[in-house]
Amino acid sequence: MNNYTTIIGLETHVELKTASKMFCGCPSNHFGKPPNTQTCPVCLGLPGALPVPNKKAIEWSLMIGLAFNCKVSNFSKFDRKHYFYPDLPKGYQISQYDEPLCYEGYLDTSEGRVGITRVHIEEDTGKLQHTTISGSDMTLVDFNRSGVPLVEIVTEPDIRSAAQAKEFAQRLRSILRYLNVSDCDMEKGSMRLEANISLLQEFPISKFQFPINKNKSQLTKLPNYKVEVKNINSFRFMEKAILFEVERQKKLLESGYTPKQETRGWNESKNITVAQRSKETAADYRYFPEPDIPPMVFDDSYIKGVSSKIPELPQKIESLFIKKYNLRQQYAALLVSEKSLALYASDSFKEAASLGVDPDIVAGYIINQKINIDKVKPQDLVKDIKSKSESKVGDTKVIETWVDEAVKNLPQAVSDYQKGKLNAISALVGKVMQLSKGSADAKVVLNLLEKKLSSSKN
Amino acid sequence: MKTDLSLRKIIGLLQKGEVSALDLVKAYLEQIEAYNKKLNVYLSVNTKVLALAKTIHGKPDARYPLLGIPIAIKDIFLTKNLRTTAASLVLDDYIPAYSATVVTKLEEAGAIVLGKTNLDAWCHGSSTETSDYGPTKNPWNINHLPGGSSGGSAVAVATDLAPAAMGTETAGSVRGPAAWCGIVGLKPTYGRVSRYGVIAMGSSLDSPGPLTKTVEDAAIILNVIAGKDPNDATTSPTNFDDYTNELEKGVKDLKIGIARDYLLPNMDSKVKDLIISAAKLFEKLGAKVDLVKTLDPRFAISVYTVVQRSEVSSNLSRYDGIRYGRDRKYFGQEAKRRIMLGTFTLSTGYHDKYYKKAQKVRTLFIDDFNKVFKKYDLLIGPTMPGPAPKIGVTEGQAMFGEMADVLTEPTSISGLPGISVPCGFVDGLPIGLNIFGPQFSEGIILRTAYAYEQSTSWHKQKPVDFKKVIIL
Amino acid sequence: MANKTEITFTSESTAKIADLAKLKVEKKEENYLAKQFNQTLEVIDGLNKLNTQNIPETSQVTGLKNVFREDVVDKKRSLTQKEALSNSKKVHNGFFVVKAVFDSES
Known part of the structure; x- marks a missing residue:
């Protein structure tokens, strides 16, 4: 029997509860509204429409980054991320690629410090619903959610257990609620978790010379695969999904296989993760700087001002x-x-x-x-x-x-x-x-x- | 009434009460009826135009400077409740739910949208031949191209099917067809005029601009459409005064450079001669004129091609047939080619080699212009390398547009303003003089163009070829 | 300024790009398009004649920065459900409709 170190990184998306959407004046509170009643040319991706960013959403994103001990970029910009999906009206998502608002932060848990790689702002997509219309399978699209400000918080692969992942996520939610910037309601989807999970086989250090520090990732080498688990809508499911994945991957590794790099979804009725159907072509997001939005420059006094608005955490x-x-x-x-x-x-x-x-x-x-x-x-x-x-x-x-x-x-x-x-x-x-x-x-x-x-x- | 009058003259007649908005609209509808079929200028004529004209009773004034004046709009501007196609079958039946800021501003100034003019589909071209609704004809010789992509707007103005028209320029799409049709085309500084509601081609390049019979008319329209738009984050808050006040100021205090490298080695010498004569005229009018070296404009072809196609591939992603329009199989050949090449230049492994490299060379152009415009107020050169070629020459030419627009591409990638004014004829076809300057130099550009126009008579010549009746 | 391009399109790479761009390209078109792309790349490769070491990229020319809107609901541009759906070929109970796409739950 080998020993394995569990390597987990979390990606958390939270919808901000600003009054209006990220790039237009439509209301951002979309939950339970009749379909397609909160759209305009911008968030419906009509020809000729242009985005203008929401000042408060930017400020709140910076606040989130600062609350997680991040550095704030003096220069930041938006980028277009391209892929085709019916819930993405423009065929690209306005996101941030190589110049996120905030980077290099951390959040402490009882099992050690977890590095925050980056905090960036982007727009949410519309919502899909599957149905049958006169015998054929159809997908219904509602764009009320399209363009709602969405903050993405990405951690380093520093998390070592399901319990730590849960604690991290709970602490993260708690901080976001203190900041009063998001409802963080996982059932309503205003907070969404994705876990990247892999196992690192531990070899005697003398033999392979890479030190493994269980608290802080000073791993010189990460596993050559990772499994992304999506569709987690409660902390409990996250814990369960991670525990399931660790066992599943361990079994594969024990029998000499490397787990496939893939995206899996948590199936709550069966209590297992299931491979998601992968598209045949690999994603190539073709990022480039969003030409419709001038870049952002934050000077130190502005950042200080934002920082001063953060309540005691x-x-x-x-x-x-x-x-x-x-x-x-x-x-x-x-x-x-x-x-x-x-x-x-x-x-x-x-x-x-x-x-x-x-x-x-x-x-x-x-x-x-x-x-x-x-x-x-x-x-x-x-x-x-x-x-x-x-x-x-x-x-x-x-x-x-x-x-x-x-x-x-x-x-x-x-x-x-x-x-x-x-x-x-x-x-x-x-x-x-x-x-x-x-x-x-x-x-x-x-x-x-x-x-x-x-x-x-x- | 006559339809060959300039905006300024029409405004005068309206103010004196000698004509009404209804008279005007009727006259242009008649002219459209007579020639539109032959020239293929309008893709849609506004069916409400007569009813609209009947509701207008006042006279143009400071608040409503264009009250009662019909204007042609390139079919790339969204017009609420009026079909907008981008000359592509993808949008064959698209009825916009909102209007472009430029259209709204014109309407708020009292103008009436007469109809929507033909263009290269999605503005992809410099010939109006890639329109899914067939090419527009050059009125000076209907076997020749009108230029593009704002070909319909240029021909509408040249043949009096509209007193003035709106176009958009990504690189050469206003100035090019203006030059080939013998009218005035103004491309403002990027960000001077809102892009909101203009179907995007190259988002970092697109500039809406007027096509008019005179320089003064261009200034009148720019007054209406320029300015900061809260719906377009790239519009400039830079203030401007009434551009028509600039016109009479002359060129005595100006230093004008002849852009030496824009007189291309393989260019028709008759074109070069026309530019040199224009330069001599400016000297006579009191300007200081020198031959100036710049970065070779031919490098701009590459920069422009990469930037434009990358942005095109992104901008046309939204046309999936779900919310509006038809699905992606309705894209024409040219659009497909541009989308695919742009997809390639942004894709993993090639992004640095093409997209990033192009954006770096773009910086070289901007730096070069900054240097030149420290010493000179303006540069002049030909708008197009030669007169309008024959219909059909673009066949199989993957780069026809980009090659034809070589002399306007440097300013486009740098976001600079420029104007094309008629400066002579080669083989019976008009040639345009391109006057361009640093960002927000529209005032100086307009007064220089005006001084030139007032001292020449090229703009007074009118095409007649299109009126010939072909007897079979 | 045409050069022999280092990167050459083939019908396979053309098909791959078409797929990425969600365009349908007929088998017989692939070769023709590949040739056209190569023609274009030959021109573009002219860029390599210019030294751009230490030159920053320009993706916007306005020099503007920090252009934001205040966080207020602006109903002026809102579309009613009817307006939002008015140009769609296929709608159902207020939704847009597409052929089934299978996502996570499959």
């Missing part, structure tokens, strides 16, 4: 929560996943600190009791927790009986939790609270539950 807040309020990492990470939640938590912690309540308990409350942050004020929440903890049943003996009963009653929650779905504990806490008619001290309940669940494992 989740990773920074997360480490602040841990350092300042002594929160457990798992809580901190959950609380910063959404900006509004992070703000709420931050306010609650300030209050807790002044009232002498442990912020970690408050955090547990917010997460496990699914506090409605729009309705309950942080001050009221903390006051409530304080008063409850003072009048609560804190006797572990009494609480233990409720805990036992809750564990018996909710075996699914128990097994979910033990499989790593840590949120499942909130159902158990809820059950205990119900049994105690609200009188149990939540902190004690949580501690007992955690102890119980980890000891009853296996």
Whole structure:
């Protein structure tokens, strides 16, 4: 048996939620609109129409790049990327080729730093739908989505596991939501992931002399193939697709084959990746500078200005929560996943600190009791927790009986939790609270539950 | 009424109330009825033109400088609800949902779109022979080519089927047919006039420009169509004053260069002589004139061919027959050739050798012009290497257009303005003088052309050949 | 300025380019077109006579930069569904229709 290093690079596309499209004044919010009702000569690719770029979309793209620690090009331009497909009205996509807006950034994950190769802006295509009209297979085309600003974020092949890929994508989405530039809704397609996956066979270093550093890609050599997996519309599917691919490729390599360089799609009903029908001719995009759009030049003071518009980002807040309020990492990470939640938590912690309540308990409350942050004020929440903890049943003996009963009653929650779905504990806490008619001290309940669940494992 | 009047004269008559918009439209429709079939100028005549003329009651003024004036439009400009074909069967039945900015500006100035004129299909040519609707005829000798691609517009003006017309030039497509038809053709600076709604040929080259009977008329139209267009990111915000105010300023303060390398070695010496006489006239009018060395214009053929075909291959990708028009098998031979060559010059492995190399030589031309125009206000040379050749010569000539346009290609790839004015005849066919200058020198170009025109009478000669009745 | 071109079109390379450009070229046309392309390339190769070392490329001549539009919805140019579909040969329930293309889900 050989050892393999998993090599993963991600390409993420996100639609920006600007008011208008990338190169024309049509509304960019296209979801659920009747077909072909949000078009104009530009995004419908009519003869003679010309693109004029959306200033905000450019600024937001730069913001995204800066949030991922990228450098901003002082000079950038658009290019035409040519291919024929019915959803591409001009026969070319206005994209960026060799002068992307941003390049050479990174994003840290718990398994190491992931390099960002580039961040560029382009236009989205129309949407295809397959149907049968009087017995023949047809494709329907809707151009409402055509021309919506689309940012592409490409990583280096630095990701080493499915879990890291998932974490990276989640962190990426969280940052984009903090920037308030995209809905990042994977089901609606405003965030799309593609993973390039390959396996590198590990040889004894002495023999082949290429150092393999699992955290940062200092690989002197990459595998001579890669498999691109598309059609991934949730983080869970991405994880599954990568795990499936790793196994599939491993089997091939073990039996002496090099996996074919190809594009595969995730089939969610079968839980497998499937080779996509490849067109016979290889793609040749024939990029050249878009003659209809003058180039872009950004001076340092402009870039500074854009940079100053970037709000505090989740990773920074997360480490602040841990350092300042002594929160457990798992809580901190959950609380910063959404900006509004992070703000709420931050306010609650300030209050807790002044009232002498442990912020970690408050955090547990917010997460496990699914506090409605729009309705309950942080001050009221903390006051409530304080008063409850003072009048609560804190006797572990009494609480233990409720805990036992809750564990018996909710075996699914128990097994979910033990499989790593840590949120499942909130159902158990809820059950205990119900049994105690609200009188149990939540902190004690949580501690007992955690102890119980980890000891009853296996 | 007569249809051989200049725009300026027509405007005068309208202002004095001596003619009405309706009189004008009727007169041009009659002229069209009489000669269009023979010359193949219009692909579509605007059926609403009479109704439109009837709605016009005011007189041309500063706000509506062209009120009531019918104008012919090359069938490459989109006209809302009026068929637009690019002279290609691909767009045989295409009815645009919007109008080009130039058309809108003309209409907002009060002009009436008389009809859509013939061209080389997609502007691919310098003969109007590649039109899928048959060639337009040269009125000076109907066995000869009118030039192209704005051949229909040039002939419309030369034969009084319109008082003025709009064309587009990628390289030579306005000035060339103007020269071969004995009229005035102005190619403005790239970016001076909006391309929005003009079916794209070479996006970094295309310049809409007027074809007119006089230099003054060209200035009148440029006043209307020039300017920044929010829908065309490549239009210039550079300000301009009323171009007609420039005309009388004369050439006394100007340094004019004769572009020595534009008098090609194998060129008809009669053409060269006409240019030299023009130079002498400028000297007489007070300009300082020298013979000037420039980069050999023949290198521009290669640059232009590569850039134009690369851009053509891209621009014609949208014609897939899904949203409008017919599918790609309806492209004619010339379009197919250009698309394929452009596809090749952009393809992996050849992009650097052809596309990039051409764009570098393009820089050499721009640098060379910058150097020359530091010392000289303008350059002059012939517009075309010779008079209009016979119909049919383009057969099997893969490069006819690019070779014919050798003298306008350097300015086109550099985005510079130029004008062609009639400067004599060779073998009974008109010859054009090309006056060109640095970016945004339209004012100086127009006044130089005007000074020349006022001191000569070439522009007063009218073709008669097309009026001959052929008795079989 | 004609030179012997280094790159020569054959009927095969012509067919390949036609495919890339999504054009149908008849077998019998291929040879003729290849000849025409070679004629054109002979002229274009004249470029090699000029030294362009350290010369930047020009893809635009205006000198303009940073030409943007503000992010506002502009309905002036909007097309109604009817207008959008008005020139299409084949429409269905507000959609354009093409022969089935099979994508990822196949």
